Amino acid sequence: MKRKAIYDGTGPGFWAALLLAGLTSLAASPHWLATPDFAGLYRPVPDRLRPIVRREGDSLRIFLNRPAPAPGSAATMLRLTGWATYEAKQPLWQEVRAARPYPGSNPAAPVQVLTAAVSAARLTAGAVLQVSLDKPSLTNQPPSPDQDAATTAWLRLTPELLSRPFVLLDSTGLVLDRPYLNAGEGVAVATYGPVQPVRWRRYPTGTPALPPFTDPRSQAAAPRTLGIIDSSAAPVPAGSLLRLPSQGLYALKVGGAGGEPRHTVPLLVVPASFPGQSTAPEVIEPLLYLTTAAERQALLKAADPKRAIDRFWLDAAGGDQVRGREMIRRYYSRVTTANEVFTGHKAGWLTDRGLLYVVLGPPQSVRRLPSGEERWHYDQAGRQGEAVAFTFRPRPSTLAPDNYELVRRPEYEMLWYAAVEQWRTRTTAR
Incomplete structure (x- = not known):
């Protein structure tokens, strides 16, 4: 009888009070953002x-x-x-x-x-x-x-x-808001406070990303330090426009005077056409993900490399010139965007994220987890058109502060070859 009185004996006043309390607590709760x-x-x-x-x-x-x-x-x-x-x-x-x-x-x-x-x-x-x-x-x-x-x-x-305590400026006085400098451009260091000396060192650029199914244990261990190719013999004069002599990965070292800490800024010196492509080698290199080494050498050694490249894409399009031009536009626009977005210690298309971006295209969804990982979601990237997710883990270093490495898995192998095959043999590609 007591249980019945408690659970069955509530009148309309009870439920009205309960509803009012719920609405009040809902209004007081924070607005959680998507x-x-x-x-x-x-x-x-x-x-x-x-x-x-x-x-x-x-x-x-x-x-x-x-x-x-x-x-x-x-x-x-x-x-x-x-x-x-x-x-x-x-x-x-x-x-x-x-x-x-x-x-x-x-x-x-x-x-x-x-x-x-x-x-x-x-x-x-x-x-x-x-x-x-x-x-x-x-x-x-x-x-x-x-x-x-x-x-x-x-x-x-x-x-x-x-x-x-400084930013980099280009030769026109604008802030250098990209991690690369085109060949022939100059850069200046704008410091807040006392002017600090600037030195530089040049290192070799990074190697291309490996396919997403590669077992890292099967690869030779990367060197713990990079060999220095060249360096400045003396500090760059304060306020002067610095022109770096050759293409490559540079470390600008700013500071050290008056007890100030020394800061290192990586800067990639790239061809004048970057992030785009203009010469035959610049167009052939990004075909690394679709071709064999022998095929790329044949393109480079062709009497007319431009005509040979056109023939490669025309064959991929099944002889359809309109589709061939569309495939060229799509592929190299992805290379350019990857260079704009992912360039760091090497060109963007050479990075792990650039690898997927160029071949599979932009992901449909990207999450950035509290752990620092990025998770890319593709709605129909699987061999049967199923959804697939890829995870990138941050691997920052002094010369690559925004570096991410793909978590490679053997189950990506068939997916990857199917995606490459679409570029090579079908008239349309993702």
Whole structure:
């Protein structure tokens, strides 16, 4: 009887009170945001947002190269958000700052350097800073998990990034917002505080990525240190434009005077056509993932390499010229995008992420886990059109701070050969 009174004897007042309590607790609970999908950051965009930072006393200053605003237009606003991890459900903090032209920049230039600062006390190593172009007309819209590379960028706050007191400038005075320098270009070091000496060392560039089914245990162990090919005999004069002599991977070493710490910045010097391809060798090299060594040598040694390359793609398209041109456009646009997005200690198409990007295409979904791993999801990459996921683990080093290695598995072998076969023998490819 007591149990019946408790469980069956509740009247309408009881249920109304219970519903009111539930609604109150729901209203008081935080608004959990959708898990970001970072696949959009790896798709080609004409004007990618690339913030660069410099430590200035108790602030971290953010620099952006942006098209000059129209006369009389409002200032560019940046929404800065701190996150504990890439997938945190609630931000640590958020603020909106006006990005102003950097003092001394040319106000008549078509592209200007804009800058804004945030208190360094809000930033901790291991956290993530999201930099977005703020659009007031959209602030009332629900947040989308999709990320747009033209309006949003994410910075992993490493101790090195939080303490580096300089940025690199190109020969036109813009911030060098890419990890590479085209052959013939110059670079200058813009330091906050006392001018510091600059030295450089040149190293060999990295080797191409191995297929995703390769057993790492079957490969020769990589050397623990890279051999130095060349180095500067004396510090570069302060404020001078530095022109690095040859293509390769450079380590710029800035600092050391007056007891200041020395910082190392890797910089890849690449052909003038990079991230695109113009010469026959530059077009043939990315065919590494689709061809044998003998086939590539035959293309390189052909009397007319350009005609030989066209013949390769025409054969792959079954003799259809229209489809052949489309396959060429698709394949090399992926190579170019991989170079834009994944270049670090070597060209982007040579990296593990570039390997999958070029052959399988952009992933449909990308997660960045709290562990630092990236997980790429393809909806129909399997041999039978099933979904497949690939995991990349961070393997940073001084010369490769953004390096990721693919977790290779033997079960990827048939999938990989099927994808290559599609490029080689079918009239269409993914």
